[in-house]
Amino acid sequence: MATDGTHNDSHPHIVNYGTYVLIWLALLALTAATVAVAGINFGGVTLWLAILIASAKATLVLNVFMHIKFDDVVFKVFIAIAIMTLLAVFIFTFADYIFR
């Protein structure tokens, strides 16, 4: 634990430009997939496919661009808590609509 107010990163890491470009291309491809899925009639599955693709994109951004992959486990726990809380909020809100 730092005591002087400064946070010296205990996990130094360098991500090369090649990786960033690859992730960027992957994000572009997934965006194209979102557009493509929206154009095909998958019925009720369309929404879930869109959410799945969006989640994959968010995971890439969080892990690589925001460096969470290289950081302490505590930050991963924090993000998990925030996402799970949001998920629970969605479930409780939409449960009202389902049972109404």
Add this chain to the structure above:
Amino acid sequence: MADHVIHGNYVDFYDEKGPRKGILAWILSTDHKRIGLMYLIALTTFFCIGATIGVLMRLEMLGQGRTIMGPQTYNSLFTLHGLIMIFLFVIPGIPAVFGNFFLPIMLGAKDVAFPRLNLLSWWLYITGGIFAVLSLFLAGGPIDTGWTFYVPYSLRTGTDVSWMILAAFILGFSSILTGLNFITTIHRMRAPGMGWFKMPLFAWSIYATAWIQLIATPIVGITLALVAIERIFGVGLFDPTLGGDPILYQHMFWIYSHPAVYIMILPAMGVVSEIIPTFAHRTIFGYKAIAISSLAIAFVGYFVWGHHMFVSGMSDTSRWIFSLFTFLVAIPSAVKVFNWTATLYKGSIDLKAPLLFVLAFIFVFSIGGLSGLVVGALATDVHLTDTYFVVAHFHFVVFGGTGFIFFAALHYWFPKMFGKLYNDNVAKVAISMITLGFLMLYFTFFILGYQGMPRRYYDYLPQYHWEHVFATVGSWVMISGFIVMFVNLFIAFRKGPRAGMNPWGGMTLEWTVPSPPPMENFEEIPVITHGPYDYHAQQEAEQKQEEFNQSAEDEK
């Protein structure tokens, strides 16, 4: 403070010479203590405005029909009273003032983790406050929706809702950034040796609160932004005439605004956990239970928002789920109350003003909490929704809880913040008047509500007359108590005797630094070897010292 000069061999933070002078040395300062004091001035000002509006509302209710104002003015006043008290006083409340001033000191740190961000939070708060005040003078007049901005009325009223929403939106950012700052401070800035379970309980409560600020506040920001968008563009999200769902708005509003009640009350509970051991001179009973119950309240409290909507047309299944969670949140709250009273048991109690405030708090908060179960139960809630009973419950919890403890904290830490002592007897008289007036005012509301008096009406039926008169007289007693309290503190601030380092015999780190503290709090960062309320260790050390002195004298 003008008369603060160099005391002994240190310079207190008031007199520390910085690069700026005059008011700029304050409003551009990144020192957590100065920021805390700036919040104190702003919050106290808004509290006085909110309280004045409250007294005016009570004056209107003194007699039947129009007494001093018409219905539209009354609608605007109860909206402003709620908005000012909630968004500008109780939500920032204890964390912004006492969290800023004392959290770093209690952790053994020189400042918060992000001092500049801290100053930005204060500026955002002030900007939000200015927007809120400005909205009163714009075309359309002061808003009349109630502090909850319920749709569809907030979409249709001619008053200026969008400005007030913008104000609340900006205030939300201030809250989020403060929460972020405190979480990082607690994780990164604790003194060496201060493990999680050696932290003061105030820090634990601020930690739980900061998480709610961080996770819940963005939701109200988005919700209010959607109302503004709906008003301007007529999108049809919430307006039933455009295919929208007003109950969705209520869900989204309360997803934040119920946890916001815990943003208000958790820090107050933390202050109580500081004051009781200090004035009982006893180690707190059940430290871990109190610490973990803060997190449990924060967690369970996140999932009870639906109890505000039992009669709104929500599904039956949701109703009983939210009712169940509401009852569950009473458990960690009760854990705290039992631990506080157990700490007092067999303690060496010194009934000074801060403890008297805390005892009044335990009394009124218990009534407030238990009345919450009455409205948390589905069957009774149908009868009591939108009556004075709910107003009474809310004021017992938020005013009797957060409000009382805000002023308890001010009395507890006043000597440390200003280096002066106040008159304890006058403070006790003030507290007694406040509590008596409070009970006359709000306990009467319970009876009125139970008898069917609806909230937010500027008029009433003849059978409620004498209760309303009694409640209004109570508001005068309470306000008189506050005037006595503020005058007493102001006299102490100007002419009070100088306070020592530790006037109450407290054990946490703020009592180990001079009053008022120096600029960077500590000459050397302390090393923590025992828990925050270890009176046993202190007594043993004192006993050993006495034995040592005795044996040294005997040898002579």
